[in-house]
Amino acid sequence: xxxxxxxxxxxxxxxxxxxxxxxxxxxxxxxxxxxxxxxxxxxxxxxxxxxxxxxxxxxxxxxxxxxxxxxxxxxxxxxxxxxxxxxxxxxxxxxxxxxxxxxxxxxxxxxxxxxxxxxxxxxxxxxxxxxxxxxxxxxxxxxxxxxxxxxxxxxxxxxxxxxxxxxxxxxxxxxxxxxxxxxxxxxxxxxxxxxxxxxxxxxxxxxxxxxxxxxx
Amino acid sequence: xxxxxxxxxxxxxxxxxxxxxxxxxxxxxxxxxxxxxxxxxxxxxxxxxxxxxxxxxxxxxxxxxxxxxxxxxxxxxxxxxxxxxxxxxxxxxxxxxxxxxxxxxxxxxxxxxxxxxxxxxxxxxxxxxxxxxxxxxxxxxxxxxxxxxxxxxxxxxxxxxxxxxxxxxxxxxxxxxxxxxxxxxxxxxxxxxxxxxxxxxxxxxxxxxxxxxxxxxxxxxxxxxxxxxxxxxxxxxxxxxxxxxxxxxxxxxxxxxxxxxxxxxxxxxxxxxxxxxxxxxxxxxxxxxxxxxxxxx
Numbered sequence: 001x002x003x004x005x006x007x008x009x010x011x012x013x014x015x016x017x018x019x020x021x022x023x024x025x026x027x028x029x030x031x032x033x034x035x036x037x038x039x040x041x042x043x044x045x046x047x048x049x050x051x052x053x054x055x056x057x058x059x060x061x062x063x064x065x066x067x068x069x070x071x072x073x074x075x076x077x078x079x080x081x082x083x084x085x086x087x088x089x090x091x092x093x094x095x096x097x098x099x100x101x102x103x104x105x106x107x108x109x110x111x112x113x114x115x116x117x118x119x120x121x122x123x124x125x126x127x128x129x130x131x132x133x134x135x136x137x138x139x140x141x142x143x144x145x146x147x148x149x150x151x152x153x154x155x156x157x158x159x160x161x162x163x164x165x166x167x168x169x170x171x172x173x174x175x176x177x178x179x180x181x182x183x184x185x186x187x188x189x190x191x192x193x194x195x196x197x198x199x200x201x202x203x204x205x206x207x208x209x210x211x212x213x214x215x216x
Numbered sequence: 217x218x219x220x221x222x223x224x225x226x227x228x229x230x231x232x233x234x235x236x237x238x239x240x241x242x243x244x245x246x247x248x249x250x251x252x253x254x255x256x257x258x259x260x261x262x263x264x265x266x267x268x269x270x271x272x273x274x275x276x277x278x279x280x281x282x283x284x285x286x287x288x289x290x291x292x293x294x295x296x297x298x299x300x301x302x303x304x305x306x307x308x309x310x311x312x313x314x315x316x317x318x319x320x321x322x323x324x325x326x327x328x329x330x331x332x333x334x335x336x337x338x339x340x341x342x343x344x345x346x347x348x349x350x351x352x353x354x355x356x357x358x359x360x361x362x363x364x365x366x367x368x369x370x371x372x373x374x375x376x377x378x379x380x381x382x383x384x385x386x387x388x389x390x391x392x393x394x395x396x397x398x399x400x401x402x403x404x405x406x407x408x409x410x411x412x413x414x415x416x417x418x419x420x421x422x423x424x425x426x427x428x429x430x431x432x433x434x435x436x437x438x439x440x441x442x443x444x445x446x447x448x449x450x451x452x453x454x455x456x457x458x459x460x461x462x463x464x465x466x467x468x469x470x471x472x473x474x475x476x477x478x479x480x481x482x483x484x485x486x487x488x489x490x491x492x493x494x495x496x497x498x499x500x501x502x503x504x505x506x507x508x509x510x511x512x513x
Contacts, residue, residue, distance in 0.1 A: 043223055043234050046241040057463075060424065060470035062431035064442050065463050072455035077255040107222070119224060133222065154336035161338050161435050169339065176346050183346035190343075191335050198334035 003181050004189040007171075014171035015193045021088065021156045021167060022197065026149055028092035033099025040104050051100065058097035063155055066090045067162045087164035091155060098148040106141035107133065139212040146205035153197055168193040256456075266454040270461055281448055288444035289465070295358060295430045295440060299365035300423055306366060307373025312403060314378060332371040338432050340364040345436040357438040365429055369422065376418045380411035417481035424470045424477075431466075441465070 004011060039051030058066065067090035074086060110133050118128035160169035172190040175181045226234060256262065269277040314325045341364030348360065384407060392406040412419075434443035445462045449455045 041222055043226065043230075044237045044241055045234075046238050046245060050241075050245060056471055057467060060428075060467040060474065061463050062428040062442065062466055064431045064434065065459055065466060068442070068445075068455070068459050069463065072459065076259045076261060076456060077252050115222065125223065129222065154334075154338075157336035157338045158432065161342070161432075169336075169342070172339070172342065183343060183350050187339075187343040187347055190339060194336060194339065195331070195334045199330075202330075202334070 029095035311377035
């Protein structure tokens with residue numbers, strides 16, 4: 001186990017880098033996913049088509065392929081940047097499809113009678129959305145959205161493996177490949193790092209679920 | 217979209233507005249596509265020599281490229297199939313153990329399952345390939361990939377199985393017990409067969425996750441589709457075209473599987489209650505564990 005304590009600063013930096021990747025990707029994919037969900041439920045057909053194809057493409061394509069596409073494709077259309085940002089972009093694109101589906105299924109779970117009643121008592125579109133539909137939809141969205149985001153935290157390791165570097169996966173790779181440390185203790189350190197993020201996230205999610213749960 | 221919760225059936229004025237927005241949005245998206253196309257054209261991405269080895273049977277490299285890709289696809293499918301079969305077996309055993317376990321050691325199983333669910337699948341694969349040889353287990357790379365995938369997916373499947381068993385009406389177990397069946401008989405003759413039926417859509421969705429995750433084999437140099445694509449690219453220097461082809465292959469197969477899951481779910485829900493596969497992510501019934509159907513990569 002000495003390897004963990006000897007390389008503690010390496011692990012700490014890796015942990016922070018993983019956190020950084022996750023935080024940026026959570027923000028990006030929540031925003032993009034909400035926009036795409038808006039597309040998918042919009043009354044405008046072209047927006048719906050784009051939303052549907054977006055989801056079908058990114059949900060059925062391995063994250064690795066999405067990442068390679070970002071790294072090789074974006075420079076070709078004139079988007080240049082650090083490898084780090086290609087990694088984040090790939091993770092955001094991939095996760096946004098799942099976020100979109102979580103949000104959309106939440107909206108669809110609101111019984112149509114609710115919105116009809118809201119319209120019948122004379123609420124405008126904005127009022128019915130903000131006071132009737134969304135409050136109910138958001139509660140249903142919490143569990144699936146949470147598991148999507150926890151899956152995303154785990155997927156951040158793929159971004160690291162893809163070559164962004166510096167995160168927990170890369171720490172494991174450096175210690176075992178370049179320095180030839182025994183793999184098992186290194187593995188334990190890396191796994192602890194991930195559990196330190198995913199387990200609190202899971203507990204937080206469970207708490208949030210109980211807090212917003214509604215009987216229907 | 218007639219019964220949307222969000223808006224009424226459009227009247228003449230909204231119809232006009234929708235039409236105008238449609239035209240506007242359509243033009244906007246077309247403009248983006250054209251812009252991207254022009255950029256790619258400028259970089260010579262539409263040049264024949266970048267596409268011909270992949271799509272022109274007359275090209276001298278065509279045969280070679282597709283032999284490589286064909287082998288790679290077979291490798292991908294082999295890894296996925298083995299991983300699914302092993303995950304199914306181990307996952308079912310785990311679920312049965314968790315259901316049958318006494319209170320004293322159930323926490324151990326729960327802890328084990330939660331632990332493995334929290335570890336990224338790519339870490340499992342990577343360290344399976346690093347740790348096992350150290351312990352003297354020398355296997356072809358295929359098996360490291362399969363072991364990594366199985367370690368992750370068997371706990372996911374264990375949760376699906378458990379949710380499937382829990383979703384059955386209580387009367388099923390009570391009836392079986394009152395007939396004098398042993399606990400093992402109750403599970404194997406009454407509960408599990410029904411649970412598997414109800415779980416089928418969630419299991420098919422998990423298959424999509426496994427298939428996508430096999431692409432992580434490139435990290436441990438297993439010759440699956442994505443790694444082979446990389447090798448082809450080194451020779452042909454056409455990353456966009458090759459990855460496009462790989463993406464299309466994955467999307468078509470996985471999309472077909474997703475549709476199959478939805479179809480099976482509809483068929484089942486006509487008869488008995490199915491484990492809900494919401495959208496296509498495997499979401500289990502309320503107040504039960506939500507499987508991370510969105511899985512790895």
